[in-house]
Amino acid sequence: xxxxxxxxxxxxxxxxxxxxxxxxxxxxxxxxxxxxxxxxxxxxxxxxxxxxxxxxxxxxxxxxxxxxxxxxxxxxxxxxxxxxxxxxxxxxxxxxxxxxxxxxxxxxxxxxxxxxxxxxxxxxxxxxxxxxxxxxxxxxxxxxxxxxxxxxxxxxxxxxxxxxxxxxxxxxxxxxxxxxxxxxxxxxxxxxxxxxxxxxxxxxxxxxxxxxxxxxxxxxxxxxxxxxxxxxxxxxxxxxxxxxxxxxxxxxxxxxxxxxxxxxxxxxxxxxxxxxxxxxxxxxxxxxxxxxxxxxxxxxxxxxxxxxxxxxxxxxxxxxxxxxxxxxxxxxxxxxxxxxxxxxxxxxxxxxxxxxxxxxxxxxxxxxxxxxxxxxxxxxxxxxxxxxxxxxxxxxxxxxxxxxxxxxxxxxxxxxxxxxxxxxxxxxxxxxxxxxxxxxx
Amino acid sequence: xxxxxxxxxxxxxxxxxxxxxxxxxxxxxxxxxxxxxxxxxxxxxxxxxxxxxxxxxxxxxxxxxxxxxxxxxxxxxxxxxxxxxxxxxxxxxxxxxxxxxxxxxxxxxxxxxxxxxxxxxxxxxxxxxxxxxxxxxxxxxxxxxxxxxxxxxxxxxxxxxxxxxxxxxxxxxxxxxxxxxxxxxxxxxxxxxxxxxxxxxxxxxxxxxxxxxxxxxxxxxxxxxxxxxxxxxxxxxxxxxxxxxxxxxxxxxxxxxxxxxxxxxxxxxxxxxxxxxxxxxxxxxxxxxxxxxxxxxxxxxxxxxxxxxxxxxxxxxxxxxxxxxxxxxxxxxxxxxxxxxxxxxxxxxxxxxxxxxxxxxxxxxxxxxxxxxxxxxxxxxxxxxxxxxxxxxxxxxxxxxxxxxxxxxxxxxxxxxxxxxxxxxxxxxxxxxxxxxxxxxxxxxxxxxxxxxxxxxxxxxxxxxxxxxxxxxxxxxxxxxxxxxxxxxxxxxxxxxxxxxxxxxxxxxxxxxxxxxxxxxxxxxxxxxxxxxxxxxxxxxxxxxx
Numbered sequence: 001x002x003x004x005x006x007x008x009x010x011x012x013x014x015x016x017x018x019x020x021x022x023x024x025x026x027x028x029x030x031x032x033x034x035x036x037x038x039x040x041x042x043x044x045x046x047x048x049x050x051x052x053x054x055x056x057x058x059x060x061x062x063x064x065x066x067x068x069x070x071x072x073x074x075x076x077x078x079x080x081x082x083x084x085x086x087x088x089x090x091x092x093x094x095x096x097x098x099x100x101x102x103x104x105x106x107x108x109x110x111x112x113x114x115x116x117x118x119x120x121x122x123x124x125x126x127x128x129x130x131x132x133x134x135x136x137x138x139x140x141x142x143x144x145x146x147x148x149x150x151x152x153x154x155x156x157x158x159x160x161x162x163x164x165x166x167x168x169x170x171x172x173x174x175x176x177x178x179x180x181x182x183x184x185x186x187x188x189x190x191x192x193x194x195x196x197x198x199x200x201x202x203x204x205x206x207x208x209x210x211x212x213x214x215x216x217x218x219x220x221x222x223x224x225x226x227x228x229x230x231x232x233x234x235x236x237x238x239x240x241x242x243x244x245x246x247x248x249x250x251x252x253x254x255x256x257x258x259x260x261x262x263x264x265x266x267x268x269x270x271x272x273x274x275x276x277x278x279x280x281x282x283x284x285x286x287x288x289x290x291x292x293x294x295x296x297x298x299x300x301x302x303x304x305x306x307x308x309x310x311x312x313x314x315x316x317x318x319x320x321x322x323x324x325x326x327x328x329x330x331x332x333x334x335x336x337x338x339x340x341x342x343x344x345x346x347x348x349x350x351x352x353x354x355x356x357x358x359x360x361x362x363x364x365x366x367x368x369x370x371x372x373x374x375x376x377x378x379x380x381x382x383x384x385x386x387x388x389x390x391x392x393x394x395x396x397x398x399x400x401x402x403x404x405x406x407x408x409x410x411x412x413x414x415x416x417x418x419x420x421x422x423x424x425x426x427x428x429x430x431x432x433x434x435x436x437x438x439x440x441x
Numbered sequence: 442x443x444x445x446x447x448x449x450x451x452x453x454x455x456x457x458x459x460x461x462x463x464x465x466x467x468x469x470x471x472x473x474x475x476x477x478x479x480x481x482x483x484x485x486x487x488x489x490x491x492x493x494x495x496x497x498x499x500x501x502x503x504x505x506x507x508x509x510x511x512x513x514x515x516x517x518x519x520x521x522x523x524x525x526x527x528x529x530x531x532x533x534x535x536x537x538x539x540x541x542x543x544x545x546x547x548x549x550x551x552x553x554x555x556x557x558x559x560x561x562x563x564x565x566x567x568x569x570x571x572x573x574x575x576x577x578x579x580x581x582x583x584x585x586x587x588x589x590x591x592x593x594x595x596x597x598x599x600x601x602x603x604x605x606x607x608x609x610x611x612x613x614x615x616x617x618x619x620x621x622x623x624x625x626x627x628x629x630x631x632x633x634x635x636x637x638x639x640x641x642x643x644x645x646x647x648x649x650x651x652x653x654x655x656x657x658x659x660x661x662x663x664x665x666x667x668x669x670x671x672x673x674x675x676x677x678x679x680x681x682x683x684x685x686x687x688x689x690x691x692x693x694x695x696x697x698x699x700x701x702x703x704x705x706x707x708x709x710x711x712x713x714x715x716x717x718x719x720x721x722x723x724x725x726x727x728x729x730x731x732x733x734x735x736x737x738x739x740x741x742x743x744x745x746x747x748x749x750x751x752x753x754x755x756x757x758x759x760x761x762x763x764x765x766x767x768x769x770x771x772x773x774x775x776x777x778x779x780x781x782x783x784x785x786x787x788x789x790x791x792x793x794x795x796x797x798x799x800x801x802x803x804x805x806x807x808x809x810x811x812x813x814x815x816x817x818x819x820x821x822x823x824x825x826x827x828x829x830x831x832x833x834x835x836x837x838x839x840x841x842x843x844x845x846x847x848x849x850x851x852x853x854x855x856x857x858x859x860x861x862x863x864x865x866x867x868x869x870x871x872x873x874x875x876x877x878x879x880x881x882x883x884x885x886x887x888x889x890x891x892x893x894x895x896x897x898x899x900x901x902x903x904x905x906x907x908x909x910x911x912x913x914x915x916x917x918x919x920x921x922x923x924x925x926x927x928x929x930x931x932x933x934x935x936x937x938x939x940x941x942x943x944x945x946x947x948x949x950x951x952x953x954x955x956x957x958x959x960x961x962x963x964x965x966x967x968x969x970x971x972x973x974x975x976x977x978x979x980x981x982x983x984x985x986x987x
Contacts, residue, residue, distance in 0.1 A: 059558075096496060112524040112530060170537045170539065171537055178517065207604075211598075219637060261730075303809060
């Protein structure tokens with residue numbers, strides 16, 4: 001069978017408006033280009049930051065970036081920097097409840113992961129904000145969300161920030177080659193073969209689902225719940241198979257992935273760059289509208305050898321505020337992460353969205369950290385950088401401080417949902433939310 | 442997450458069972474005089490039996506057995522959630538859509554491998570199913586299903602799979618066969634180990650023959666039951682202790698049991714992070730990208746050798762031997778072995794002591810640029826004595842000492858003992874860890890640290906083998922005769938074997954019975970594994986929760 005690359009099809013369709021019969025069969029036409037979709041991205045960096053080196057100075061619309069945030073200077077007009085909130089979290093140790101509560105606004109359940117100085121904790125008790133966004137957008141895309149990671153380590157609650165629901169962590173993929181295979185395979189599979197494969201997988205997954213129902217009914221309730229959670233995951237794949245991949249964006253193309261030792265410490269920057277490339281292309285192809293980028297994990301011990309820092313990041317993060325060597329190194333590490341945020345913004349700004357603008361125009365990015373400060377595990381005055389105005393949903397070029405007001409970060413999450421046209425009035429654990437964050441949008 | 446367990450005995454039942462369980466445990470460790478009527482040990486309380494999922498390690502081995510695909514296909518699955526240091530703890534796992542997607546892709550790949558092997562399918566079905574003959578297709582579904590789901594299919598299951606065959610046999614019969622195989626390899630009967638009990642049963646109930654076959658084969662081979670074991674299940678011989686032990690002894694002599702011992706011990710000794718371990722190569726240029734694999738191979742060979750030649754706890758802790766090829770010998774500064782590849786090498790018993798001086802273990806329990814008396818001492822407390830030191834209080838600012846090349850390691854850790862507050866916990870760890878100081882962060886012997894002769898003296902306190910230490914062999918000699926270490930090793934094995942933490946009085950009874958076969962006369966890990974299958978926790982299900 002002659003193989004026709006997706007790239008060729010897209011070029012043909014976009015360039016000369018050729019009606020390709022199997023293309024139509026595969027991807028039924030949908031009037032999706034008429035509405036430019038809103039998109040949401042989360043970026044995580046670990047181990048807290050240094051408030052003295054992170055916090056900008058000046059007035060709301062006339063502020064000076066801090067040393068750590070300086071790499072974001074080219075995008076200053078597109079930023080909304082938020083300071084002074086308490087990042088809520090509970091259960092487990094400081095890093096566990098930090099990363100678990102960061103995006104969920106919910107505490108951890110009791111569970112099997114024994115942390116430091118706290119009873120053992122399990123998974124978070126509610127969905128993360130990106131999943132709430134994905135659910136509310138209910139986008140007709142093949143993937144409701146994509147979770148990218150870089151050296152995320154073991155499968156425990158120190159390394160999970162995204163939750164589909166209570167007790168259902170979504171693991172990030174930290175191997176770009178695996179992302180490519182799982183996410184972009186449709187772009188390089190012959191459309192006829194792809195249609196056949198999809199129909200076949202539909203039959204198989206229907207039968208698989210039937211067995212989960214059958215066996216679940218024979219077990220006690222706790223065991224049945226575990227099989228039900230698996231069944232939910234199977235159903236999500238089925239939904240993906242029946243979702244048509246429509247895109248009218250000539251910039252969408254089959255990406256290239258270079259080979260890299262994904263888990264080698266010194267590959268950290270290279271893996272991250274590949275993942276951000278793939279993330280950008282997944283948005284350009286409208287494969288998803290919600291994505292996350294998880295750099296390492298809480299308690300990350302990445303050694304920033306490319307900055308001539310041989311120490312593990314977490315070890316450094318526990319050194320004293322008066323230790324100038326540690327302060328210097330931690331500042332440089334956080335500057336490096338700010339540079340990655342800047343690079344992500346630049347990628348989106350450089351990628352056409354197919355409707356005359358760029359991907360960045362309708363996107364909102366949230367950069368957060370599991371802690372405010374590493375050596376105290378404090379979550380007060382957590383560092384948030386927002387970028388992009390989500391198609392006009394919020395006003396950027398601002399630095400907003402809520403210091404001393406005792407407000408929970410759940411309130412900011414409500415406002416972010418509102419900025420994305422999701423009219424929620426609360427988020428996360430009810431006690432930790434008093435409504436939207438006044439003055440943010 | 443006790444409340445999440447399906448068959449967790451109620452609290453009142455537990456209290457009532459305690460005395461009985463302890464009573465039943467009176468004959469623990471006799472290890473002989475069994476009869477066909479022998480009741481399970483610690484019978485009053487088998488403990489909870491949460492639904493287990495096959496681990497990534499087990500998945501690879503099982504799917505390779507079934508289809509001929511390479512076991513490394515399992516590496517595309519997300520890693521297992523690890524807790525208590527083991528990959529098979531039932532309370533921890535979760536499944537995402539990404540994970541389910543990987544199961545699908547691997548199942549398709551394995552199905553393609555099997556259906557390309559007409560001979561293999563013909564042997565399994567007793568006829569060639571690739572022509573689409575209805576009776577033969579049905580025979581294939583039943584035969585493959587019995588192996589993949591580790592029991593005979595029910596009529597409903599057989600019908601569902603034949604219907605799927607009809608839907609997917611397009612354009613050819615082989616496509617339908619592959620569809621059935623791919624489905625079976627994603628079903629809960631394959632990925633999980635469901636053990637439906639008798640609804641409302643008020644007392645412990647025996648695990649059925651197929652269930653025992655599955656428990657036994659995963660415990661000893663990390664894969665599904667072979668034909669002999671399935672046949673034994675169907676003949677009913679596993680219902681008696683004698684029948685169960687016959688199969689246990691057969692599988693203990695299978696080379697695959699050695700793999701399982703390596704897998705268990707590697708998790709217990711926390712060797713796994715080695716694969717992605719990095720060291721500061723500016724300080725330790727001998728550490729290269731190929732070092733982790735070489736050290737892992739060395740430890741695998743050491744453990745396999747121990748298993749083959751009588752895996753006593755003492756040999757694990759003290760044997761002055763290892764395995765190395767020319768390159769690894771040079772790394773350690775040892776004479777090159779005679780012969781090609783990895784060879785067994787006798788080591789200096791004043792320096793070397795079993796697992797405690799394996800490069801893999803020493804490198805994992807160290808920092809990138811310095812040793813860590815804290816990590817090494819903590820390992821001994823937590824993993825060998827099962828008395829993990831309390832974690833540092835959240836209020837303190839932990840500051841690992843900066844590497845000052847002018848100071849040896851133990852002087853940099855002096856604050857831990859100078860400060861009374863730090864000392865209250867660090868005296869539990871550092872004085873043990875100091876005994877490891879003759880081994881650098883990449884696991885090689887050193888005579889000096891910061892140009893000062895190494896001081897490897899230390900002390901062991903709060904145990905049944907307290908005393909002064911000087912170097913690892915002195916520590917190993919004490920640990921090897923400690924009853925506390927024996928009980929701890931049995932506890933680690935219990936957690937791995939049953940995929941859960943010890944929770945009930947019946948569990949403690951079982952651990953005590955296991956420990957006695959590990960450390961009693963003639964005892965070793967093989968005897969302890971053998972003892973495991975005699976336990977009520979192995980042979981029985983707990984009463985159904987009301």
